[in-house]
Amino acid sequence: MTATAAFIGLGVMGYPMAGHLAKAGLSVRVWNRTTAKAEQWAQEYGGTACSTIAEAVDGVDFVMTCVGADKDLIEVFEGDDGIIANAPEGAILIDHTTASAGVAERLARKSAEHRQGFIDGPVSGGQQGAENGQLTIMCGGDESSFARARPVMDHYARAVNLMGPAGSGQKTKMVNQIAIAGLVQGLSEALHFAEQAGLDASKVVDVISKGAAQSWQMENRSGTMIAGEFEHGFAVDWMRKDLGICLDEARRIHARLPITALVDQFYGDVQEMGGNRWDTSSLIQRLRKK
Template sequence: MTVTATFIGLGVMGYPMAGHLARAGLTVKVWNRTHAKAEQWAKEYSGTACETIADAVQGADFVMTCVGADKDLIEVYEGDSGIITNAPEGAILIDHTTASAGVAERLSEAASKRNQPFIDAPVSGGQQGAENGQLTIMCGGPDTAYEKAQPVMDHYARALNLMGPAGSGQKTKMVNQIAIAGLVQGLSEALHFAEQAELDVSKVVDVISKGAAQSWQMENRSGTMIAGEFNHGFAVDWMRKDLGICLEEARKVRASLPVTALVDQFYGDVQEMGGRRWDTSSLIQRLRKFRKS
């Protein structure tokens, strides 16, 4: 039996993720706010570019979304032209957007009224992870729906797990972003210190990466940080959106995030430097700028 999957949102993440589904032999239909992007995708992969969400979700077994933020999710899921109204009863809805836990809970409740299980499933791994099918996926939703959806998500995942009910995936992604923010700032300060101390920074990284200081960021970003290259990876604008979600949720659950709040401000400095689309590792440029001023 052929599985029909619809993918809504063909940005730098959704485009290759939908491609993995097509390459795996699923019947794939796609929709994107800019229809030309959907047509481009359909020329590259075996699938159908649809002009409306209603057409895209018709007959779908699974509907995946990967859009911008809460307001975009509400727009594509709710209303007469949205996913919930037009997808079949029983279709499993999977959202890969990094958004608030509140909107996941809201959409889960709305979808349940049409017997459509909803899974919030934000991803980590960036554009490279999406292109290579090596994403980490953190899920929140019903056990039975997750069991059915897992083999489908496996086509673009390196690791995935069910973390709890609706909203749990988004909260786990917040933990991920909080950890990354502190790590990148720490790595930036370490490399900046090595530069100022006139050490061979590449040799320093080679040595300390074999010990307790090792991290994914060090292994994958230290070289480009040293070279001052940031036109790749996860953009500062996106990180600020994510950290804003983290800080808002922290206020709700009464969690103290002083380092996260500080790093969020530092990313604001990077934005003012013209680095809105730079990779998150560009925090080091802020230190270099202040060194010269």
């Protein structure tokens, strides 16, 4: 039998992710706050646009969500019209939102009360990874739910890993964002120094990328950073949301993140420059600012 899935939230990530499910042969229903977006998706991929969450999740095997933040998750999961109340027993609920570990643990408990499985599965790879089906997914949940969910997530991912119980996926995503924040700031300072020193920054990158300084950010973002092009990629507003989650969790578990806190403030400077939707690599622009 064909597996059925509902996808809730068709933003820049969810839209192509749901598309990969449809192209893989699953029967897919979608819901989005903007109805026109759901209808556009249904026309493009041949699935079903639903007017309510309850309609979308009724009787399905899997429910995927990719929304904005904790409050959005609570809104779509809880209440009489939400996912938990309307998805069937035995359904696996997979959340791809980057959110707090606390909300993941809360939703896992509530879904278990309805005999549903829950996986928190934040992703890394950005819009390009979603479009190409090459995301990395960090999962939290029980092993049986993960075993059922993994083959479905494989349709839009290149790597899917269970990191521990509910909340572990979100905590792993925090580690990812902490590492990226420091890397992007270091690369920004390095390129700025090269420019100020009168060096050809592109040639410098070509040389140092063959050694210990190499990173994904250097390989994929140094060229656009040098050119001052930032209308792409993971937005500064989203990164600040994620870093806020990291810093909140760090305070809760008594972890010290001095560089992360500083870079978060630097992204605030970029927002003040009007770079809210610029790629995270735009940190270099605050160094260039006279």
